[in-house]
Amino acid sequence: MFLKIFAKIPTFGFMAIAEEYIRLIFGLKIKQIRTDKDLSLFGLSKLSGLSKSYLNEIEKGKKYPKTDKIIKLAETLEVPYDSLVSLKLDKNLAPIGEILQSGILDEIPLELFGIQQSDLIDIIANAPSKVNAFISTIIEIAQHYNMSREGFYLASLRSYQEAHNNFFKDLEDTAIRFANSYQLELSGEIKAAELEEILIEEYGYTINTSGIPHHEELDNLRSVFVPSTKTLLLSDRVDEPQKTFIYAKELGYQYMEIKERPYTFSWIRYDNFEEVLHNFYASYFAGALIIPRNHLKGHLKDLFGAKRFSEKAFHKIMKLYNASPESFYQRLTNILPKDFGMQNVFFLRFTHKKGMERFNLVKELHITHQQQPHANEINEHYCRRWMAIKTLQHSANEDLSYSFDIQISDYADTDQQYLVFTSATKDPFRKDYYRSIGIGFLISSSLEKKISFVNDAKIPKVKVGVTCESCSIMDCEVRKAPPKRLLAKEKFKRTSRLVADIVKEYS
Incomplete structure (x- = not known):
């Protein structure tokens, strides 16, 4: 469940939080106390003797001050030293601590959408209770619709694809370079045997075409890759096109030197978003290799011209x-x-x-x-x-x-x-x-x-x-x-009209 990402919140102590998050929490505390006292960064700098730029880096979680500087900040802000260095947060900042501790920010592939984690934390810090309410709403929606962790990852991937109109020139170019390097024709039908030979000769693969047992639980498996021995197990039910695609994906992983990847096709589970993204890269590479862009374009022009x-x-x-x-x-x-x-x-x-x-x-x-x-x-x-x-x-x-x-x-x-x-x-x-x-x-x-x-x-x-x-x-x-949603909407309209008539009558 997607909710399991958040369910970690009550089970771990703050000491388990990464050093980066300890800096962030300290910085958030300083910023909260400073703003509560209606002090600008310039004002705090003047009172504490610490430079404005240094204080700004502390508040953004980029730097953690040494003991003597923490003592100076505690004296200037009139708060106990122990309170500043404690990882315990008050009720206003508690939602941020929960979000940081849950690891959800590590699960969301922010970098794909050009968002820095520090920017998101800054947004949370400026309105922690409102953002916490928003996060809680997202959790409730995920729970209501039974969204799995994998479902969350795949939704992120779809958004990434859609943001790029599902065209990735670097992957197209990589497939062309691979084809040129291994003298594969990009103007006709690539056979599984050609790709199998490259996997064996160039990348040391062992191919086993009857290695997946016939169990009901394994019915959906086309292939399993064993990285320790570079053994690729294939279902004996894969046809020639499926085999070609599987081989092309494996070559994509190897040629692009992708290490973090799923080892089954179809996938059983994804442990992190990197696996989802890399699976997509290898699949795109395979499609670009088997169905060359320039070759397909010409034939589609003829089809659409009729x-x-x-x-x-x-x-x-x-x-x-x-x-x-x-x-x-x-x-x-x-x-x-x-x-x-x-x-x-x-x-x-x-x-x-x-x-x-x-x-x-x-x-x-x-x-x-x-x-x-x-x-x-x-x-x-x-x-x-x-x-x-x-x-x-x-x-x-x-x-x-x-x-x-x-x-x-x-x-x-x-x-x-x-x-x-x-x-x-x-x-x-x-x-x-x-x-x-x-x-x-x-x-x-x-x-x-x-x-x-x-x-x-x-x-x-x-x-x-x-x-x-x-x-x-x-x-x-x-x-x-029956059209229950439309019927409910019509009922609401009728109710609204009747209420308006009552209000008009007694106005």
């Missing part, structure tokens, strides 16, 4: 690469925003068990805007008119290994329409499970100039909602639940 959508042409491009449908769709989220200027794009991945009513949104990405289809953890029913859901249902009902469809999703409660492509595949690792991968583009005059077939009359246009509980399409034949 006046009519051709499913055959779409799949012809997909089959140029030794990659799964998911890898191909993921790669589109790198290329389209950067090279085609398609900024309003979403990517969704659903899983579904045959015969069940539940559809799980397990991966999502939104470039530029939080588009209409987005995850919710409030146990509502996703719209059954979504392409992702319909394709999954079709695959499960017909027991298909692969299916594809396209539609324009016209959102009932907004003026937004999306062009949506979706592919669904059978899960080879779990019986009766299916997964769909979809990508959607917000339709605008700009998109119409970039994708000529947007106005193809053969592409069906379907009215959709987000969840049944929030949808205003009253005659929906596939509705799974």
Whole structure:
């Protein structure tokens, strides 16, 4: 649970806090006492004989003064020496101590978003009770929605990807350098055997293609890496594209000299955010190697230039690469925003068990805007008119290994329409499970100039909602639940009108 990060608060003494935090706590105390006495830094400097710049560094937690200077500060501020050096905080600063001690600031990848930890602590210090209330609210939300530690990390990663439009030039360049160094063609299909040879010859790997036992608990594992012997265990159920991707990821870890990483694919758990980030780097590297950017761009230009959508042409491009449908769709989220200027794009991945009513949104990405289809953890029913859901249902009902469809999703409660492509595949690792991968583009005059077939009359246009509980399409034949959120909103409006009438009558 995400809450476990905070649950450490009552169990450790302050002596366990890192030296950096001891400096911070001392500095916060000095600042609080100084401001309580309505003293400026200049004033405290004049009274204590310590320079203003030195006092400023103390208050920011950058320096911890020697004993004689602490004595001087205690005398100047008229507080006991023991009170200053004690790690016990009064009620106003206690929330900061709890936050520091909990380790939550180490868990949040602040540097990814250009935030310094000292700046955040300064914000907390200026209004500790208000910030503590905010932190408590975040904890309560996390508890209510059962957000796991991994979920928190993955949400941070998504924000990082979205902030960069999911395009990372340094990783693109690294993949090109690797290909040039090992004489790999970036204009055709890279085979697993080519990458396996590099892993063995250059990086000393031992590959075992039948090393993962057939246990139900291990069904979702594609690979396990044993670092002590550089042994890579593969499931005997991975196909050629999956094997190629796994090998490419391993080469990414090795070539970029990444040490902190998960050792299983799919992951079992992440111990820290660095593992999440490095897993993403290696996955991006693999995608850039297997589906080269410049090669894909040219073929997409031809596809988008046609006046009519051709499913055959779409799949012809997909089959140029030794990659799964998911890898191909993921790669589109790198290329389209950067090279085609398609900024309003979403990517969704659903899983579904045959015969069940539940559809799980397990991966999502939104470039530029939080588009209409987005995850919710409030146990509502996703719209059954979504392409992702319909394709999954079709695959499960017909027991298909692969299916594809396209539609324009016209959102009932907004003026937004999306062009949506979706592919669904059978899960080879779990019986009766299916997964769909979809990508959607917000339709605008700009998109119409970039994708000529947007106005193809053969592409069906379907009215959709987000969840049944929030949808205003009253005659929906596939509705799974009443629109309780809309009904509650209408009731509130009626109540407000009646109250206004009563107030008017007695005014």
